[in-house]
Amino acid sequence: MTTIKLKIDGHTIEVEKGTTILEAAKKINVKIPTLCHHEDLCVAGNCRVCVVEVKNRHRLEASCAVPAEEGMDILTNSAKVRNARKDIVSLLVSEHNTQCTTCYRNTNCELQDLAAEYNVDGNRFLSVLKPNLSIDKSSWSIEKDDSKCIRCQRCVRTCAELQHVNALTAANKGHEMKIATFMDLPFNEVVCTNCGQCVNRCPTGALTERRYFDQVWEAIGDPNKHVVMNTAPSVRVALGEMLGYEVGTRVTGKMVTAMRKMGVDSVLDTDFTADLTIIEEGNELLTRLKKVVKDGDKSIKLPMITSCSPGWVKFIEHMFPNHLGHLSTCKSPQQMFGALAKTYYAEKKGIDPKDIVSVAIMPCAAKKYEANRPEMNSSGYRDIDAGLTTREFGLMIKQAGLDFKNLEDTAFDSIMGESTGAGVIFGATGGVMEAALRTAYAVVTGRKVPFENLNITPVRGTDGIRAASIKIEGCLPEWNFLEGVELNVAVAHGLKNARVIMDEIAAGKSKYHFIEIMACPGGCIGGGGQPIPTNAEIRAKRTKAIYEEDMGKPIRMSHENPEITQIYEEFLGEPLGHKSHDLLHTHYQKRHRH
Amino acid sequence: MLEISEIIQEKVAEHGRERKALLPILQSIVNLKNYIADKDMVQIAEALDISAADVYGTASFYSFLETEEKGKYVIRVCKSITCEMKGKHCVLKALEDTLKVKLGETTHDGLFSLEQANCLGLCDVGPAMLINEQPYTKLTPDSVHEIITEYRNKVK
């Protein structure tokens, strides 16, 4: 390793060759402001906010893009630097819709912070904001407001580098330059998967999720409506960030209390339907394996791939429409929940399903779209009436004026409120796989999966694609055909990695039986509906919290959830049975690629 | 007439199924019909295994790669300072009069689109314009009428 020495604001520092000035400054706790820079993305160097002065150079250098050189003498806060930065922030403001008070990102906006820090004078320059920009609200999931865009291209890079979707591009040039979809078509007409990763990385309010919380408040206030809320596993490990907690704090009990205090009629858990997913999907996998291994049925597609992540589902529909047979037919836990809320739950509670409003609190932007897919009405009603993000939900708690930190911890209501640790870990990449293996192994062999504390560590972690194989030994008689089979599984997160997996499948070279794919980096804990900002460190802390939550659960295998046993006994009959087929399974459609 | 798919095939054969084939493909389509249609972009994206948005984003960067339908002849009048000094405004007016369209429009018969362009590199012989790729220099309102008449006759 070659190192170089340089000076930053008078401090001499030694760094590895290739380190940027920005990274070097960070090492000695010198904060340089940035806008287009994002840790998850490649360097753009286009906003120019991070400029610094290098002695003996007339021009300033963009610290995010310029590597430190031996002997550099850098000033990060000279008058020349401050004046230039102020000019640049002023220019961005002059191009910006400065109606901050009505912006969803008010108080959580990087441009606003910088404008305040540099005390930008709004009258310094003339407004060059383009008149008559309309907001694209065509998508169920994502809103695009060009009047708030600072053209940093973080969204473009996110969509390209992390997701390999490239639904967004920079278009035109000069003063006409803007961020656009193909032919500037509305979001709902293009290849967008609704994953919302662009929203997570947008420094301003240009890209936001579509908000539905007003309708939810409306329903809560309506005495004739019975509002049922379910919250996804990863919400409880991230919500606290919006309410004054350190990243990685679990707030499950307070979250449940908050919902109750907000006036929600029944506070239930998506983790319950996560457990149910494991039963249905596990059985689907075993059935496919049986048909392939035992019956030699060539029409059955392996590997089977999970379908919990609606961003991923839309991705495969657009990008690999000829391989939809690999997707599990299981609905996602959100949609299973919705279908059961207006059938099983309604029946048990004696409530007319037409009066039930089912609301899902999700870490996700794509869940909004999923809830509105036309086929998601198997209960006879819209199965999920509203899908909210963690961010919207955090805002609702603030609106309700709750002193969140001082709320007591309470438990979910019943029925459909009981869950296991296996349901919880759905929130992190690898979790669905781990939960499925815990149950499938137990079902097939009658024994616990051979990993300490049920923690199947090979499928955990942050590598984009992780593979494992488990040898099945000592099968129960009915599963004899699986004796000695090496079950090859893989886990992928981030759609760029999904594409790698799918390219293998399309080429007929996939060696796997079962694959978990999550659209978002890190899985749901890094979902497009989670609190902003996001980075690897934040995602790691949320993941840690998820596994803590799992360890804290008395039951950690889905098939041991008593409410699951109950629902099969009292309502569904059997996994993959007639009712399951109607309510818990779905189909997919081919989509175009632009 | 050459099919778009043939153009793509030919350029991919020449440059590989790589991004660097993109501009040659777009240019060839523009040479063929003066603009690139939505469906052409989708087809190109598929052929090069890139996103249609990327094709659009790239095309829209360049002023000669039109993504909206244009006439058979695209007239680009140079608007740089020297051409302006030499009477570009009168030339433009003459064009608008004879074509009966405003700047940015296409004639009803689909024959001519009237555009402006930044420097054409003909500053010593301005005012200048291109009709498709053919340069015309030292324009006057009279010469403009003659040139347009010539094109009209050519079509007849």
Added chain:
Amino acid sequence: MANNQLKRVDIIFSPYSVAPYEILRLTMHKEKSDVINELIESGLRGRGGAGFPTGLKWKYLAAEQDSEKYIICNADEGEPGTFKDRKLLVEVPRKVFSGMAIAAYVTGAKIGFLYLRREYRNLIPQLNKELDIFNESAKKFGLDFKISIFSGSGAYVCGEETALIESMEGKRGEPRNKPPFPIQNGYLGKPTLVNNVETFASTSMICRIGADKYKALGTDDQHGSKLFSISGDSPKEGVHELELGMKISDFVEEFGDGDTKAVQIGGVAGFCIPRKQFETSIIGEGNTTGGATMIFNSTRSMYNVLHNYLDFFAEESCGQCTPCRVGTQQLLKGIEAVKSGKKPASYLDDLIKLSKTMQITSKCGLGQSVTNSFASIIENFREEMIY
């Protein structure tokens, strides 16, 4: 005119040697390092406008270890007021291709491109004819180097070498962060030499007449001859080859119409020189030039001139970096506001300050150079901006 130091020369457009590509053939008998040293010795600087010593650039490329290298001739001259490259490619393309081939010989590059701006598309058939002759000659001389034409698509910023490379790679012509420079990491990530058309033509002429003879032209700090594209209020519009080192007054005397009020040197990215500064050298301090020279007489409104420039910049900025994308719009709107009385005259000073910020913070030469014409016009013709 005894005092007039303006000297015309006729090197670049001089007739070809008898046999095609004879200079190339002869140069290939020389040691590669000798050729490079001769170029360095000649003092030739890039003729596109940035003025980097050409010989050094070649030396760096020769030192790169990669087996795959590219030579690109930048014929994307889009600077308003520039048209010399067009004339070179029409009249003496052989000299341009010779220069590229000599570069290939000394650096080991095997592939060359002529990046031809879209506006010059009508030249392609005749250039291809010449390229056939070239490629055949190169083969005959045992030089493994082929040149083909890459047509631009209409973007001024692609004259910036990294934007040009991006564009060749099929992308939007957005300039890259530097470092790395194209010499290390250029087209397709490979070492790449990008030189202007005139630069290549000049190198082949230096190889023909020798560094000493070339160096004898011009003055001590500005060697050689230079093509000037002259347009505007001049009875002698066109391309003229002149020895470097003349004063602007000499130039105006020769090319002006007798009523010259200002001269724009180096195209719109250059400086606007008012009459009171005509006694300075045409290439003053930091005043390198691509040779575009526009002459304005006293009937011209300098407000209109500046407005035209700014309109150009605001359209031709690639749009990726803040100071250039928004700054150019602010300067344009700003002078309009002052002219219409919506902003006070003192706002012009704020705008000059902004243009200086653009100079030190923009990503590439486009945004960095807007201040040249902007500040020089505002400072020298302030009244015209206000009234």
